[in-house]
Amino acid sequence: PSESNLIRATLFPGDGIGPEIAESVKQIFKVADCPIEWEEHFVGTEIDPRTQSFLTWESLESVRNNKVGLKGPMATPIGKGHRSLNLTLRKELNLYANVRPCYSLPGYKTKYDDVDLITIRENTEGEYSGLEHQVVRGVVESLKIITRQASLRVAEYAFYYAKAHGRQRVSAIHKANIMQKTDGLFLKCCREVAEKYPEITYEEVVIDNCCMMLVKNPALFDVLVMPNLYGDIISDLCAGLIGGLGLTPSCNIGEGGIALAEAVHGSAPDIAGKNLANPTALLLSSVSMLRHLKLHDKADRIQDAVLKTIAEGKYRTGDLGGKSTTTEFTHAICDHL
Amino acid sequence: PSESNLIRATLFPGDGIGPEIAESVKQIFKVADCPIEWEEHFVGTEIDPRTQSFLTWESLESVRNNKVGLKGPMATPIGKGHRSLNLTLRKELNLYANVRPCYSLPGYKTKYDDVDLITIRENTEGEYSGLEHQVVRGVVESLKIITRQASLRVAEYAFYYAKAHGRQRVSAIHKANIMQKTDGLFLKCCREVAEKYPEITYEEVVIDNCCMMLVKNPALFDVLVMPNLYGDIISDLCAGLIGGLGLTPSCNIGEGGIALAEAVHGSAPDIAGKNLANPTALLLSSVSMLRHLKLHDKADRIQDAVLKTIAEGKYRTGDLGGKSTTTEFTHAICDHL
Numbered sequence: 001p002s003e004s005n006l007i008r009a010t011l012f013p014g015d016g017i018g019p020e021i022a023e024s025v026k027q028i029f030k031v032a033d034c035p036i037e038w039e040e041h042f043v044g045t046e047i048d049p050r051t052q053s054f055l056t057w058e059s060l061e062s063v064r065n066n067k068v069g070l071k072g073p074m075a076t077p078i079g080k081g082h083r084s085l086n087l088t089l090r091k092e093l094n095l096y097a098n099v100r101p102c103y104s105l106p107g108y109k110t111k112y113d114d115v116d117l118i119t120i121r122e123n124t125e126g127e128y129s130g131l132e133h134q135v136v137r138g139v140v141e142s143l144k145i146i147t148r149q150a151s152l153r154v155a156e157y158a159f160y161y162a163k164a165h166g167r168q169r170v171s172a173i174h175k176a177n178i179m180q181k182t183d184g185l186f187l188k189c190c191r192e193v194a195e196k197y198p199e200i201t202y203e204e205v206v207i208d209n210c211c212m213m214l215v216k217n218p219a220l221f222d223v224l225v226m227p228n229l230y231g232d233i234i235s236d237l238c239a240g241l242i243g244g245l246g247l248t249p250s251c252n253i254g255e256g257g258i259a260l261a262e263a264v265h266g267s268a269p270d271i272a273g274k275n276l277a278n279p280t281a282l283l284l285s286s287v288s289m290l291r292h293l294k295l296h297d298k299a300d301r302i303q304d305a306v307l308k309t310i311a312e313g314k315y316r317t318g319d320l321g322g323k324s325t326t327t328e329f330t331h332a333i334c335d336h337l
Numbered sequence: 338p339s340e341s342n343l344i345r346a347t348l349f350p351g352d353g354i355g356p357e358i359a360e361s362v363k364q365i366f367k368v369a370d371c372p373i374e375w376e377e378h379f380v381g382t383e384i385d386p387r388t389q390s391f392l393t394w395e396s397l398e399s400v401r402n403n404k405v406g407l408k409g410p411m412a413t414p415i416g417k418g419h420r421s422l423n424l425t426l427r428k429e430l431n432l433y434a435n436v437r438p439c440y441s442l443p444g445y446k447t448k449y450d451d452v453d454l455i456t457i458r459e460n461t462e463g464e465y466s467g468l469e470h471q472v473v474r475g476v477v478e479s480l481k482i483i484t485r486q487a488s489l490r491v492a493e494y495a496f497y498y499a500k501a502h503g504r505q506r507v508s509a510i511h512k513a514n515i516m517q518k519t520d521g522l523f524l525k526c527c528r529e530v531a532e533k534y535p536e537i538t539y540e541e542v543v544i545d546n547c548c549m550m551l552v553k554n555p556a557l558f559d560v561l562v563m564p565n566l567y568g569d570i571i572s573d574l575c576a577g578l579i580g581g582l583g584l585t586p587s588c589n590i591g592e593g594g595i596a597l598a599e600a601v602h603g604s605a606p607d608i609a610g611k612n613l614a615n616p617t618a619l620l621l622s623s624v625s626m627l628r629h630l631k632l633h634d635k636a637d638r639i640q641d642a643v644l645k646t647i648a649e650g651k652y653r654t655g656d657l658g659g660k661s662t663t664t665e666f667t668h669a670i671c672d673h674l
């Protein structure tokens with residue numbers, strides 16, 4: 001692609017295995033001729049007073065300006081007086097929806113072979129309000145906050161996404177039989193939005209029942225939308241169905257059209273720097289980023305190459321039972337491009 | 338057993354299929370010669386002002402006096418101005434621990450064949466406080482309450498149970514990385530109790546990771562203890578692994594040594610009265626009740642007979658893919674006694 005057509009995207013390689021898997025993405029994007037120019041940012045070594053965290057102000061500005069980015073794993077440094085890096089990103093960039101497509105990878109066997117669903121998680125409030133206090137000695141409380149604004153926003157995104165991706169059904173996950181006011185408001189907002197999408201089936205499923213149905217028959221679900229903590233739980237459960245967080249992409253949608261894709265697995269310090277890491281989650285996240293940019297051709301090509309490489313099984317990293325290095329796996333994908 | 342040795346136990350047959358599956362338990366207890374005298378109580382048709390619910394004061398008094406009981410499914414009547422029957426029981430009887438053994442049933446195939454774990458759920462507080470309000474229009478909050486007293490109480494029970502049942506490990510499930518104060522207090526209490534049981538391995542697992550591990554490899558877990566909502570979610574997830582709520586027993590432990598065993602599935606009004614219901618969950622719950630009474634011989638005999646009948650597969654109810662009636666299934670179990 002010619003210089004002038006390049007889209008600038010922020011890249012946070014992150015910690016641990018982050019730089020190695022980010023390298024894999026950069027290579028594959030080059031071979032696939034993706035019109036992306038990366039602007040790399042690293043987690044700082046000191047707290048930036050403007051962000052109260054190890055994330056620099058400049059790195060956040062970069063995402064705000066580019067409106068699109070990709071993020072590797074970030075290990076929040078131990079110690080007090082600063083916020084988790086992931087939570088800081090969500091808050092500072094107003095990343096209100098966390099979207100995780102989760103589908104069975106052809107050729108990679110788990111107990112489930114028919115998973116094909118999307119979890120869409122409210123990412124800014126709910127049980128993650130950070131509002132907690134001790135009432136009296138031995139009695140503590142946490143506040144779960146649900147607002148009409150944030151609920152409508154994530155519901156709108158879920159239905160928009162469902163329609164854009166040809167999905168048939170949106171399930172709102174809740175516990176409104178117990179939390180009638182908070183989860184009740186969340187459901188009310190989902191229902192309001194659902195009315196604007198008569199072509200999409202809308203249903204409401206209680207979270208405990210949802211988890212039971214997911215492990216019995218995940219094919220029952222299509223797009224799921226839910227408050228923050230339920231999304232945290234259910235997205236990991238779904239990742240488990242298809243093999244774990246090393247295989248699932250994630251993309252955070254923020255106000256003003258921001259999309260920050262991320263691998264949600266850890267930084268795996270034990271294997272960092274050893275050329276052993278599996279770049280799949282970051283690669284599939286970069287595919288989500290491309291789709292957000294409507295670069296569906298590039299997205300399809302890369303996704304196909306990744307899936308084919310895994311399906312063939314000749315080159316697989318250790319976490320998938322193989323013996324390949326990150327580099328060998330990456331080359332195999334490039335060969336498929 | 339002679340009259341004088343009889344132990345009185347309260348029986349709530351419950352609604353829908355409740356009376357049929359309760360009948361099955363009564364028959365099997367007779368054939369197995371269990372020294373139990375049932376005191377039956379029914380859900381009222383009007384609100385009892387002393388309980389503010391359709392549960393009569395007398396029925397609660399019966400459990401308080403007998404200290405042991407068995408409960409079928411109860412459908413909370415629709416309408417305002419009264420509390421859910423299940424929540425009323427938990428609150429009024431101070432049923433602080435909900436214990437659900439969950440194990441793969443030999444011969445009944447699911448995707449998992451190595452499940453053998455116990456979930457122990459705090460049953461009185463947490464996200465179920467009922468404290469909710471609207472802060473301003475469009476902003477609502479729910480309070481999650483964690484107390485030292487209730488956390489210690491359920492942790493004590495979990496370790497006591499683990500030891501009494503020869504279990505090796507207790508995992509406390511939490512989200513203390515986000516809810517540092519509430520879940521943090523819960524963990525602190527678990528740690529305190531764990532110190533008194535050096536022979537039992539204690540670990541802490543974040544709930545999202547726990548759900549992923551459970552669907553990937555449930556054999557990693559033994560006894561799990563957790564706050565109310567996590568217990569609600571995880572116990573249903575685990576039930577799903579082995580086939581659903583129709584197969585899993587449950588027992589509620591209350592202050593003063595009360596044990597109220599219950600089938601946690603619904604009342605299935607669609608098949609009520611048709612002799613089609615599967616009594617397994619209520620039967621295995623009655624086994625939990627017998628174990629609580631230290632009647633392990635009787636418990637073993639009934640449990641074996643139920644499991645053998647299911648394993649043989651000749652007599653199975655419709656929910657398990659069979660064609661037997663409740664009566665036929667019950668007779669088959671009696672034949673095994």
Ligand SMILES: CC(C)[C@H](C(=O)O)[C@@H](O)C(=O)O
Nearest residue numbers: 084086087232264514515545
């Ligand atoms: C690390 C943790 C704070 C985070 C969360 O709870 O949201 C993680 O589990 C996730 O899902 O991104």
Ligand SMILES: CC(C)[C@H](C(=O)O)[C@@H](O)C(=O)O
Nearest residue numbers: 177178208421423424569601
């Ligand atoms: C019916 C509902 C209130 C109840 C709960 O949430 O506790 C149920 O799911 C259970 O697990 O017993």
